[in-house]
Amino acid sequence: MEKWDSNEGTSAFHVPEWMQIQFADQKQEFNKRPTKIGRRSLSRSISQSSTDSYSSAASYTDSSDDETSPRDKQQKNSKGSSDFCVKNIKQAEFGRREIEIAEQEMPALMALRKRAQGEKPLAGAKIVGCTHITAQTAVLMETLGALGAQCRWAACNIYSTLNEVAAALAESGFPVFAWKGESEDDFWWCIDRCVNVEGWQPNMILDDGGDLTHWIYKKYPNMFKKIKGIVEESVTGVHRLYQLSKAGKLCVPAMNVNDSVTKQKFDNLYCCRESILDGLKRTTDMMFGGKQVVVCGYGEVGKGCCAALKAMGSIVYVTEIDPICALQACMDGFRLVKLNEVIRQVDIVITCTGNKNVVTREHLDRMKNSCIVCNMGHSNTEIDVASLRTPELTWERVRSQVDHVIWPDGKRIVLLAEGRLLNLSCSTVPTFVLSITATTQALALIELYNAPEGRYKQDVYLLPKKMDEYVASLHLPTFDAHLTELTDEQAKYLGLNKNGPFKPNYYRY
Amino acid sequence: MEKWDSNEGTSAFHVPEWMQIQFADQKQEFNKRPTKIGRRSLSRSISQSSTDSYSSAASYTDSSDDETSPRDKQQKNSKGSSDFCVKNIKQAEFGRREIEIAEQEMPALMALRKRAQGEKPLAGAKIVGCTHITAQTAVLMETLGALGAQCRWAACNIYSTLNEVAAALAESGFPVFAWKGESEDDFWWCIDRCVNVEGWQPNMILDDGGDLTHWIYKKYPNMFKKIKGIVEESVTGVHRLYQLSKAGKLCVPAMNVNDSVTKQKFDNLYCCRESILDGLKRTTDMMFGGKQVVVCGYGEVGKGCCAALKAMGSIVYVTEIDPICALQACMDGFRLVKLNEVIRQVDIVITCTGNKNVVTREHLDRMKNSCIVCNMGHSNTEIDVASLRTPELTWERVRSQVDHVIWPDGKRIVLLAEGRLLNLSCSTVPTFVLSITATTQALALIELYNAPEGRYKQDVYLLPKKMDEYVASLHLPTFDAHLTELTDEQAKYLGLNKNGPFKPNYYRY
Amino acid sequence: MEKWDSNEGTSAFHVPEWMQIQFADQKQEFNKRPTKIGRRSLSRSISQSSTDSYSSAASYTDSSDDETSPRDKQQKNSKGSSDFCVKNIKQAEFGRREIEIAEQEMPALMALRKRAQGEKPLAGAKIVGCTHITAQTAVLMETLGALGAQCRWAACNIYSTLNEVAAALAESGFPVFAWKGESEDDFWWCIDRCVNVEGWQPNMILDDGGDLTHWIYKKYPNMFKKIKGIVEESVTGVHRLYQLSKAGKLCVPAMNVNDSVTKQKFDNLYCCRESILDGLKRTTDMMFGGKQVVVCGYGEVGKGCCAALKAMGSIVYVTEIDPICALQACMDGFRLVKLNEVIRQVDIVITCTGNKNVVTREHLDRMKNSCIVCNMGHSNTEIDVASLRTPELTWERVRSQVDHVIWPDGKRIVLLAEGRLLNLSCSTVPTFVLSITATTQALALIELYNAPEGRYKQDVYLLPKKMDEYVASLHLPTFDAHLTELTDEQAKYLGLNKNGPFKPNYYRY
Amino acid sequence: MEKWDSNEGTSAFHVPEWMQIQFADQKQEFNKRPTKIGRRSLSRSISQSSTDSYSSAASYTDSSDDETSPRDKQQKNSKGSSDFCVKNIKQAEFGRREIEIAEQEMPALMALRKRAQGEKPLAGAKIVGCTHITAQTAVLMETLGALGAQCRWAACNIYSTLNEVAAALAESGFPVFAWKGESEDDFWWCIDRCVNVEGWQPNMILDDGGDLTHWIYKKYPNMFKKIKGIVEESVTGVHRLYQLSKAGKLCVPAMNVNDSVTKQKFDNLYCCRESILDGLKRTTDMMFGGKQVVVCGYGEVGKGCCAALKAMGSIVYVTEIDPICALQACMDGFRLVKLNEVIRQVDIVITCTGNKNVVTREHLDRMKNSCIVCNMGHSNTEIDVASLRTPELTWERVRSQVDHVIWPDGKRIVLLAEGRLLNLSCSTVPTFVLSITATTQALALIELYNAPEGRYKQDVYLLPKKMDEYVASLHLPTFDAHLTELTDEQAKYLGLNKNGPFKPNYYRY
16 A cells, blocks of 8 residues: 655645545534444444335334343343343344345345355454444344354444344344443443453454444553454544554554445445435425536535436536536536525535535525525535524424424525435435445455455555455446456556456546 | 455556556557657647647648758847757747637636746746647747746657747747657757757756656766756656656656646546547547447546447447446446447447457457447557458548458448547547646646655655646636635634645545 | 328327326226226326325324214305315315415416406306315416406315315315215215306316216206316326217317326426436335336336436336337437347336336246336336236235235345336325426416307317417426517517417427 | 417418428528529538548549530430430449448338339339439439339539439439539529420429429429329428418429428437537537537427537526427526526527527627637528628638637637538538438338328328338337337227327327
8 A cells, every 4th residue: 555645745634535525423423422422424324224224114023112121131042142132032033034135135245155165264353343233234244254253243323223133143143232222331331242251352343433443442452462453434433543543553454444446436426326316305306307406515425416416407506615626517517606606596505515514504594485405415514504593593394304494584495304414314325335335344354354464554554456346346246247357468468467456546436 | 356365565566557548659659660759648649630620730831842951950030049940930920820829728827827927936947848849838838938947848759840839939039949850860869959058957857758858867867966857748758757766767756747637537538528429420420329339448538438429329338357447337327248248239349448459350350330440548559450451351441540441241340540549530639638738747847846855755756636736726717617715614624724735645536 | 270281091090199108097996996086197196196295294184083974064164155065174274374385386376366467367267177186276276266267176086185275275265075085976976066056157177087077968968058168187088088079079179288298298208207216216225326227118208217217327228119219219329129138137127108018927027036117107007917916926015115026936026006107106296297287277278268269169179389388488487597589570580479389280399 | 478368270370390490501592592502401411511421522533624514415324325414424333332332321221122122112103303412312213213113303402413423323224414513504404304305204203492393383384283292301392382382372292201200300309419519529629528508499409409518518508489498498407598698608609599690799799709609500590690791800711611700809709600500511411311311202202102092182291100100110220229019909908000100190209
């Protein structure tokens, strides 16, 4: 992982791109529960959404009114083990069915399992994990198991655990410590039960948000001596790792899988291209044709939103601070404006900047009647929603996730999801996107675990390009896509290995 | 991809991306004139094309039948100087008009001149340049002059000099040594006259192809002691610099401006999106609607070609070797196939891979009657044109740049530009694209010349992102595009300087 | 309304285009309730959908467990009138609010009201209407009132009445006879109460489905002597009128507003372009990018579906029986295939033909696992759903409107809305589309009522182009669109009246 | 639109749609040669363009300096016939090769020939034709021959005849009377030689512009007794036929093939979608990305232009007078403006209205420097070019078809083709489009010739839909497109004949 030779020397380290890209609702959460659920990534919100989604939701058996804390229960799985703590081990069968459905939609992980029938790339790995516990995560965990790893797992969010899935995992022998509706104390207790076990010392960490890593740093710093690496999935967790690294305190290699090419393109460009339409339709039933829309920010998310709306017949304006992205917007056929220039005339305002107060009260005051305002960008900071909580404005909840804010003269602004992420609040994340994330995590674990001494130092790394390419290649069969292979002569001509990597690190895709 | 590890950390340097991207016809040229004109970049071809283009061509006064070599002539400009060598100083007035027209279309450089009225960022700079000598280059040179630099200039191609422009530059005091139709000996003589002057020692190099740099290395290695840096524009020249660097022989900082974001996007994605249509129409007058097309390669060039043809109603198939680009093709709505799967059915085959023998004789044998074959990728290697030079096939030149290759059974293949680059052979490069290139060069010179001691080592650098952003910002007024500025509060929140750079180096745009 | 000179003479009258376009679920309904609710148009389904939509639904007060039949109740409005029959006159206030919200989204009707402040184009008109009774219809009725008409109204569907809206209309003096959940006897009783009133003889009919017209034909044929015309909105009703006309039994002019240009484009092309995406997302949360889709039929509905899916990155195949539409599909960039050629490979099958058994059991047997099958075309005939009701197949309802049909080998087909119209079952119809329909109805009434003697014979007419243009012009302000006016000189040059109509009747738009 | 009625039923005949659609440069021509070449259609310009195109041009042998008038020459073909008059019968071989190349690109006519091997639908037909004489026309004529017809032919334009093709036709026995550069007297002499022959009385007319028809009306009115019908191709000729019909003077059936669906879509939407880009590129080498464009008129031509430019990244504004087309523009994502609103900011102005003085001097005065102005619509009336011929403006011809008009302050407007049709002046018409036209003509002749007594009266007819569908179906194999056939059950359900026609006449496609 060479250095990015250039002007890094002269510019201070600044908040990296992933802070600008979407997902993490941390700010918002901090206000509510400052200590631990405050720093969460995409996956938390995803899993919340996914409880409403396709394969499951309605049929879930969660209406148990069993109020006993799982910590106070004595449960055993059918093989007699009690090394787990879940809501109700009897829900295992239902959870198993959910996992089986998810398996069908995650062919890449299933392909990994098949390839691992011969060699076990994770043989000897002892992975402690802290992620959302959903059917998709279960497919990941059981894949890690099939690849040779032993795993212990806690939830990275106190609400997102699907109890049935946790039960199914426990039943099939995974020490899982998680249930829906943990208290803060429960949360740390579960993590501790994963880490602090007699006769079992983890050598790999899979984290989502950084809480697990933080706990080990704080309580068991010596444990890092045997740990070969950390794989971190979330924006927030990655940010914390970079801070550790800058402070010289990172004592093992860490892999930032959030910024891998494949994951980024799917989380942002491809996913948002669809979810902007979905989110707007589900909340407002509006027609896109002929509508005037301003999209603030032309990063991957903005690009996806603009392309989709343009294709549906909307007239799209773009605002940008970065002249390169601005020039891209021009070449893609969008008028580049300042927000003030169009705020009086647009029908929809969409923020995708990662910035704060992009839409201010002053903008809101100038919008026309019925203007729709929503956020696809980052957390809930982009629209200054707080500024709308003033006495002269009336809020009217007209539908789930839809508020009318009414001005004294009768003007109504339609605010979606109270300024939180539209795509996570009002649409769903396709399993295909989750599959890419989970495969990326699995490969990062394999890479770090098998890397020869010295390949990785005590630093934060991006996923090696070859692994990134491998994630992509595992998803091609879904599209019946046929990759061309280089001939020997061509590989030599290009100076490439026939199996990749095929691009230099600075390639932009 | 069978092994469970990646070779990225340890991988040997491989042929970089720019070999895969288009432009340099070097291979082809090597065969013809192995010594020096063999290694040329985009600009040569561009300038050739541009002689056919909009502002000029027809009216050029070049039909002089003066056969005397410029080296044997005694010429003086109106101020009495004879420190130049051009075809005919009397053509200066005509050349000046050409330069003035070009100035109108290169607002970014003109803006730079204006900004330089106060400070002269190149005061003291002594730049020796070796590029194509066209009206656009003249605007660049006179801009460098306005910024405070002294310049001496030679041509990087024996054919591409516009004599009138060279005369105009000489008339206004630039020591220019170049004319159309130099011999090989002339070529090196001109370069030497730029470098080897009493009382003038260059401290900056602007090169296009690496010949100037090579000459100084060979003849005047000590000169590098005073040289602050090299700016190199071409694929080939950059390749040579990386080789020098790898060999530990690069003794000054060098800047690879070929791979700057803005330049790449315009040279490849945006320019090719338009030129694929233009090149096909001008050569074949075909209708795009309903045509089946296979595009080999889904890099920036392939993406541009696919988007344009899809928009015009063609049905587009894509071939790829890189699974990440392949997945992008899928998500963008293209069937990913192997060439063999569709070769019998397609109406058009377009190569954009940077590879060799992508289209083989076997493929050509299987194409259907009237299939059009052309290359947008790299040099003339992608289509195995040589394999068509066999006795049983008849070649019929039906139009400039269009050959029918006729099989014994009467089947005709329509081969464009004999497999050379379609966009350079059969369409033109808009001045806007040349403006971006020239501005990038100017800013790279300013950066290297003004960089504090130690910022740049003896290595090859990409253009600093801030400069890249600046190039973009200078071109925004063309589109009446209005950039948004960060507030202090926002800049602080994002951890950014209000003036940029706005993205981390690994940002992919 | 000139004759369409051409081959009409030689071709027998065939089922017109509107049978091919979507909407009417009549076949399906016939099976359930053969007598009267069997012949319904778009609006019925629309209104059903709209009860789930934006402005209302959740807050409706409909949970009244009052089981008394409205026919048995004595109700008076605040002005003392009891010439109506609704569920509960006390719900009027709530209904009024719904109507006010709808008014905001139907600017065209509101503009008509304004223009009518001077002259009353419907002064003297006595309109008997039979349509769905929704907030949008109420805006239409009150507009007709503002234009000078007296109205009496019944529901065209036993389920679709919004009781609160009916109450509000009754409260403001409209004799409305309708409630949700009428019996068949109630249905005809309500219609009769509109028609058969002492001292009130209708002179205009506004029908949706033809039941009202049918009732008058059967019971009060003499009434037609004073009736100036019928305006019919639905596919089914129009079909019945053409049959009457062919049989020589149509005794007043009738206007087919279903086939007006503006209405057709919005009901089909523009509306379906959006609702195909919406319907698929809401039911399956699928990702469109890279999916292979076959769309059966390339009429307006098919064109809308194809354009939307292509824009979202799907690979779209088209089947067609009509060579002209087929050639359009080619030129628009879609592979034209027979269903059998692609049925094994596609991820989604969408029918938009208006035909029956387009997707047969044989096709269904050959689809791949997880293939999604849905209908955007006509009724529920296009997919042979009945063929799936065999013992070896298992049906699993996984979600509202989503069934998995499971083959003995485990293959699952995802069937949406049991083959009924996806856009009506699983998405919503924007108010903007309903506004166009209602405005078209109002203008058709005005035209027929004011037409000079002899302009219209006892035949079925399309809406005059000028009226069609007027509907469009009333909706332009929504988009802040500015129409250009012809100068006198230009109008003369073109031989046009400055106010239109602007196109000959055969113009295709 | 203030009155509450429509004038459609009663409206006087107004200038039909085809006056609004493009092509005919008649106005312009009238000024030059008022008598006969003044009324010409697309084909003339097409054939002019086609001399520059793909298959031919450069190699033509036309540089003969033989100044003898063909009328004064004695020529015989190899079979001894002298019933023709062409420039030089010896050029026949070259012309034959041109015809053979055209045959390859006109598969529909070749398919017609094959089908005619059994029956000869034109057996006994004696067709007198007056069209442009090009390789494509020759393929049509020889197809008519193969179908059983005898033909005599003259040119409809004094300049457009390709002498070699005329020679080849004469050599193979077609009595052709035409050469390039006829005088006006020659023109009528040639026509007369086709009509006025002993022992040969035409029974069918194929006309392009109406001159042949006019001549027979004037000179040999009795001839119409035996004539079964007229097929007219051009806008102008059709207009003259409608005038005859209105005046009650049309004494045989006539078929307007100009307005058939297939021909219209290809001449306008599909062809212009491509030629707008082609015409702009060839003349200006401009980049489309980011450019602001205003397109005046949103008919088929405007729709094509807008779609293409939007796809290439331009920002497109639309002006319209017709509210329906205006609403379509809105729904397709274009801002609908008045020209004045955007005239100061746009980079390109394109007229597609069919109107006159759409762009006035006042508009031109307000355009910004370097604005490009061109016409895709109708004749040369749309841009008031005459207003630019004033002393204070300087015209500078910078390239073929490109003028700079320079204002006193130095502002330059780039005027293309002096306001004539860009697509005919500066790009070419693909053979595929010509193939559709020629096939339409052949089928119209077959229909009229074979129609049973009484099917056609003395009126102007559109091509029967079934024939229109047949033209389309003959072109589907080019795209390897596979049409679906109705089952008997489906045909019955739809009330359709399995072989079409598939749509009612008012269907809009």
